[in-house]
Amino acid sequence: MCTYLTEKIELDGAGKGGNGWFTLSQGAVYVDHPYHACHEHTVNIDFTNPAEGPSARVAVELTEESALALIDAIQKALAAAPPGLASGRR
Amino acid sequence: MNDAMWAGTVTIAGHEQSELEAYLARPLGEEPRGGVVVIHHLPGYDDATKEIVRRFAARGYAAICPNLYSREGAGVSPDDQAAAVRAKGGVPDEQLVGDVAGAAAHLNFLDHANGRIGVIGFCSGGRQTFLVACSLQIDAAVDCYGAFVVNTPPAEFPLQHKPLISKAADLSCPLLGLFGAEDKYPGPEEVAVLDAELERLGKEHEFHSFEGAGHAFFATDRPAYRPAAAVEGWKKIFNFYGRHLSA
Numbered sequence: 001m002c003t004y005l006t007e008k009i010e011l012d013g014a015g016k017g018g019n020g021w022f023t024l025s026q027g028a029v030y031v032d033h034p035y036h037a038c039h040e041h042t043v044n045i046d047f048t049n050p051a052e053g054p055s056a057r058v059a060v061e062l063t064e065e066s067a068l069a070l071i072d073a074i075q076k077a078l079a080a081a082p083p084g085l086a087s088g089r090r
Numbered sequence: 091m092n093d094a095m096w097a098g099t100v101t102i103a104g105h106e107q108s109e110l111e112a113y114l115a116r117p118l119g120e121e122p123r124g125g126v127v128v129i130h131h132l133p134g135y136d137d138a139t140k141e142i143v144r145r146f147a148a149r150g151y152a153a154i155c156p157n158l159y160s161r162e163g164a165g166v167s168p169d170d171q172a173a174a175v176r177a178k179g180g181v182p183d184e185q186l187v188g189d190v191a192g193a194a195a196h197l198n199f200l201d202h203a204n205g206r207i208g209v210i211g212f213c214s215g216g217r218q219t220f221l222v223a224c225s226l227q228i229d230a231a232v233d234c235y236g237a238f239v240v241n242t243p244p245a246e247f248p249l250q251h252k253p254l255i256s257k258a259a260d261l262s263c264p265l266l267g268l269f270g271a272e273d274k275y276p277g278p279e280e281v282a283v284l285d286a287e288l289e290r291l292g293k294e295h296e297f298h299s300f301e302g303a304g305h306a307f308f309a310t311d312r313p314a315y316r317p318a319a320a321v322e323g324w325k326k327i328f329n330f331y332g333r334h335l336s337a
Contacts, residue, residue: 005244006176006177008177018167026177028173028176028177030176032132033133033306033312035133035136035169035172036169038313039313040312040313040314046173046177048173048174048177050174050177053162053163053166054162054163054166054170054171054173054174055163055166055167055170057170057173057174059169059170059173
């Protein structure tokens with residue numbers, strides 16, 4: 001099925017795409033058909049900067065298990081670091 | 091039998107004369123022929139869709155797939171274009187109709203065109219095919235598992251497409267609908283409502299739901315591919331166009 005649903009978030013950071021590094025400003029997360037991964041559905045995440053055009057994109061397509069493991073890993077990594085160390089407000 | 095063809099990228103005029111990239115395939119023979127506009131699915135203007143365009147040319151039709159995401163810029167890869175369009179909520183219905191009208195006009199302008207136009211779309215393109223067939227003068231339309239023709243999309247759906255069933259009275263041509271019995275979008279009940287409405291309006295249509303198949307059963311590059319349904323589906327498509335796109 002095509003879910004069409006897209007969760008959008010604002011991002012502050014950088015990503016490396018086909019044309020090198022760029023500043024990230026937006027993220028989109030959706031569970032839908034992948035473009036490349038050989039699964040019927042995946043968790044697709046786009047890290048983008050619309051102001052720099054559609055090619056300013058880092059795309060990943062993960063299985064549900066991989067996506068949940070990634071969330072867990074991010075939380076563990078943050079918990080292990082001093083609070084606020086990677087905050088954009090520092 | 092002369093099954094040679096020309097295939098490649100062309101530029102066409104879409105909605106409000108926007109310049110669009112399009113993939114065209116046409117037979118090299120000189121027989122009069124119908125044209126087919128292929129509407130790509132939500133993931134965009136991809137290799138699988140171009141293969142479908144060539145399939146029609148191999149069967150004697152001039153076929154074209156406009157890149158509905160061309161406005162995202164030349165030289166941008168189709169998957170990046172698709173992601174950008176998705177983030178914006180998809181393409182507006184009005185723009186889609188204008189783009190398909192431009193593609194149809196391009197086909198009718200080619201040598202040996204017989205003036206008859208078919209439209210076919212997959213997934214979101216199935217819904218858009220119905221929209222086009224209710225908005226333009228078309229000769230034959232094929233809706234492959236298009237959802238939200240009858241039902242309202244979920245509230246979170248970014249573009250808030252309106253259901254199209256109220257346009258059914260304007261359907262300008264025979265409609266072939268090919269669905270997977272195990273699909274949820276559209277589910278069998280949505281297909282049944284559309285079927286009943288077209289019946290009530292006396293609109294020529296032919297619906298087939300394939301057992302053991304879900305959404306995207308024609309997609310040879312995806313696990314959803316169901317050979318039995320796809321082979322039978324293609325037979326029905328060529329039979330349908332054979333009846334309605336001959337001069």
